Amino acid sequence: MSTSESNGLGTLYVVATPIGNLEDISARALRVLTEVSLIAAEDTRHSTRLLQHFGIRTPLVACHEHNEREEGGRFITRLLAGEDIALISDAGTPLISDPGYHLVRQARAAQVQVVPVPGACALIAALSAAGLPSDRFVFEGFLPAKQVARCTRLETVKADSRTLIFYEAPHRLLDSVADMRDIFGAERQAVLARELSKAFETIKGLPLQEMYDWIAADSNQQRGECVILVAGYQAPDDADEVQPEAQRILELLMAELPPKRAAGLAAQITGVRKNALYQWALANKTSKG
Structure with missing residues (x-):
């Protein structure tokens, strides 16, 4: 099945998997996961459940942030021997705030073909439904866990006119929104996209102060996978002051x-x-x- 048969090398497939609803997996992704020799997964325990659901019996090996650099050579050896490998993360598109970058870089350096198999991606799903400008945006991934570092990062994008997109852990959600409110301003429009494609999916747009109050008043909004989108900076029409x-x-x-x-x-x-x-x-x- 390899697209690299002409040079005898295997192919590394970067395969997107569902972020919640299992119906979001593509027919192509299922075929690739079935036909490759090996699947490199961020968490084999998590991915085993996905593969069992679809009756896929391809061998599974861990490829996560703690072993990716060291174990990458083993995957490259198999790719150079002509075997095809699929790279998957726990959910969504690999490498997007997930492991995989080092393996992909090593594969390309070894002249191994890297083929994306597109699919679900939380930041794109959130942006598509947020109602904020989508022609220009910047993805900042996860903010630093420590407040000082987090605020420093937010200050660097305070005046950015593009829509800002962040991932955040549920236990830090309220603190991060509070820092955004204090740095970007209470009236800056934001959207919380939580548990996308899952049973309790929530997409809520409010000014940052109201967003903070809403999350603080409902502990259910501090659970699950979270994407925060913030409108880019716009100077008031009558504003002549240059910050x-x-x-x-x-x-x-x-x-x-x-x-x-x-x-x-x-x-x-x-x-x-x-x-x-x-x-x-x-x-x-x-x-x-």
């Missing part, structure tokens, strides 16, 4: 570009109105003589 971070970016651009061009690029980066940035640039240039 310090936007000033810093504009100053860096002005070192290499004329004020008008620098203001245009800074507006794209920060979401601040171009005219406000241009006026600040002119005043700043004048003040520096």
Whole structure:
């Protein structure tokens, strides 16, 4: 079945599996999982249940964050010998906040063909139903567990005009939303997408302060797999004040570009109105003589 038969090498298939509802697995994924020689799984205990449900008897071997670097060579050896291997995570698309990157990198370095078998992905499922702008977005994965590091990360994306997407563990959900509220502002629109495709799926959009209050009042909202989406920064129509971070970016651009061009690029980066940035640039240039 290998698509690498011409060079005698096996193929590494990166196979997406359901994030909840088992009906979301594709016919192609089932065929690949049945026909490969080996399945490399993030958690063999979890994946065994999936395979048993579909009657798949392919051998299963662990490939998780603690052994991926060391065990990768064993998988590469088998791929080089012509065997096909499927890589799966506990749920969704491998490598997206899940193990697999090192194995994929090793396979490509060894000239082994890597073939994606697309399917469920929590961040894309959440974005598709959130009602927030989806033409430009940034995925930040899991935020740091410690508050100081978490707030530092949030500060770096505070002025980003793209929709922000985060994964979060349920026991840190309330703390993370509180930090988002304090850094992004109480009125910034957010969406909690929880337990997607499962029995208790919830997709709720509220300003961050109301989101915090809603989660705090209902412990059920602090359970399961969580995706948090936050609207990108938008300067108020009448806002002429240029915040310090936007000033810093504009100053860096002005070192290499004329004020008008620098203001245009800074507006794209920060979401601040171009005219406000241009006026600040002119005043700043004048003040520096």
